[in-house]
Amino acid sequence: MTATTDYAGLARRLHALEDKEALRALMIRGWRALDRRDWQTWIAGWAEDAVLEFGPWEKIHGKEAIRAKVEEVESPYASMQHHILNMHVDVEGDRATGIGYMWFVAVTAPGSTSSPYSMGGPYDWEFRRGPDGWLLVRQRLGVWWTDGEDTLRAFA
Numbered sequence: 001m002t003a004t005t006d007y008a009g010l011a012r013r014l015h016a017l018e019d020k021e022a023l024r025a026l027m028i029r030g031w032r033a034l035d036r037r038d039w040q041t042w043i044a045g046w047a048e049d050a051v052l053e054f055g056p057w058e059k060i061h062g063k064e065a066i067r068a069k070v071e072e073v074e075s076p077y078a079s080m081q082h083h084i085l086n087m088h089v090d091v092e093g094d095r096a097t098g099i100g101y102m103w104f105v106a107v108t109a110p111g112s113t114s115s116p117y118s119m120g121g122p123y124d125w126e127f128r129r130g131p132d133g134w135l136l137v138r139q140r141l142g143v144w145w146t147d148g149e150d151t152l153r154a155f156a
Helices: 003-036 039-043 063-074
Strands: 046-054 079-092 095-107 117-130 133-141 145-147
Touching: 003 039, 003 079, 003 095, 003 117, 003 133, 039 063, 046 063, 079 117
Parallel strands: 046 133
Antiparallel strands: 079 095, 095 117, 117 133, 117 145
């Protein structure tokens, strides 16, 4: 094995790690933006032709339609926390896929003794690298469990 081969292998591994970190950062930045209701930052991570598939909703096509639906549904909550757990991504050139788990917690009535509404389930993502970096192309989100009452009926 030559030094050139070693450097080439090292460069490939480093590039793969950089891609995985960029994808992780894209998702964390976006989901933290959701908690702050920063819809602009959140939707910036989505491709124009993106598709959102979420348990109780119809499939949503297009970046602006996705933003409109999520903003409409989540805006009434007093506060929210979106968690991405056990995230894993695989990169193949300018395409990537990922999986993870969602844990969503929302407060409907601040100061109330009632418990918050929460739900969880699997994420399944597809990403594409463009001229400005990675974007989310498809997100499938299933609901495996809920706790508390969705008094706003946002996720029905």
